[in-house]
Amino acid sequence: MDSLLRHFLSSLLRLGVFGPLLLGVADSSFLFLPFGNDLLVVILATQHRANLPFYVATAAMGSTLGVLLLDLVCRKGGEEGLKKMMKPRRLDYFKRRMTSRAAVAIGLACLAPPPFPFTLVIASASAFSYPRQRLLGLVLAARSVRFTIVGLLAIRFGRDILRIARAPETTWVMLGFILLCVIGSAVQVMQWVRRA
Numbered sequence: 001m002d003s004l005l006r007h008f009l010s011s012l013l014r015l016g017v018f019g020p021l022l023l024g025v026a027d028s029s030f031l032f033l034p035f036g037n038d039l040l041v042v043i044l045a046t047q048h049r050a051n052l053p054f055y056v057a058t059a060a061m062g063s064t065l066g067v068l069l070l071d072l073v074c075r076k077g078g079e080e081g082l083k084k085m086m087k088p089r090r091l092d093y094f095k096r097r098m099t100s101r102a103a104v105a106i107g108l109a110c111l112a113p114p115p116f117p118f119t120l121v122i123a124s125a126s127a128f129s130y131p132r133q134r135l136l137g138l139v140l141a142a143r144s145v146r147f148t149i150v151g152l153l154a155i156r157f158g159r160d161i162l163r164i165a166r167a168p169e170t171t172w173v174m175l176g177f178i179l180l181c182v183i184g185s186a187v188q189v190m191q192w193v194r195r196a
Contacts, residue, residue, distance in 0.1 A: 012040055017054045024062020029069040037063065038150050045151040046158035052151040060143040067122050067139045074126035082127045086120060094124035102130045103138060110142030
């Protein structure tokens with residue numbers, strides 16, 4: 001499993017600026033990959049400080065493309081589609097938020113770390129017909145801010161981060177984290193399929 005993790009990570013790192021783009025699409029669409037792109041931006045920015053603007057741009061664009069995929073599905077499904085994704089009480093909560101403070105909710109969802117319900121906020125905004133261009137613009141702007149902060153912190157504390165990343169314990173933590181993400185993604189997809 002350790003070699004699989006190293007292979008996956010090295011594949012993303014070899015892609016350079018395209019790694020955050022691809023991981024951003026996956027992370028912001030239907031998969032459950034909390035902190036995945038943040039960690040990739042941290043590693044890349046620590047290794048190649050001068051390229052931080054490119055990592056920020058591609059990570060934000062990848063996230064925006066992932067949101068577009070999610071938007072295409074959820075907008076078509078509308079409120080009926082949301083009923084299959086969440087319980088009625090939670091649906092009512094999101095409906096109220098999307099009618100009164102959609103931009104704030106979307107911005108917070110893009111900036112906040114897990115367990116903030118990013119996917120549900122984006123799905124709700126799409127299902128309740130929040131304007132697509134505004135949605136994608138907010139995501140691009142807020143994710144750019146988030147990845148800039150993450151990258152600057154990586155540059156500032158990079159040596160310490162790399163020292164921690166090379167520790168054997170970190171490998172096991174990452175393996176557990178990846179397993180959690182795979183299980184979380186599978187559960188999420190199964191719940192959507194079951195409710196459909």
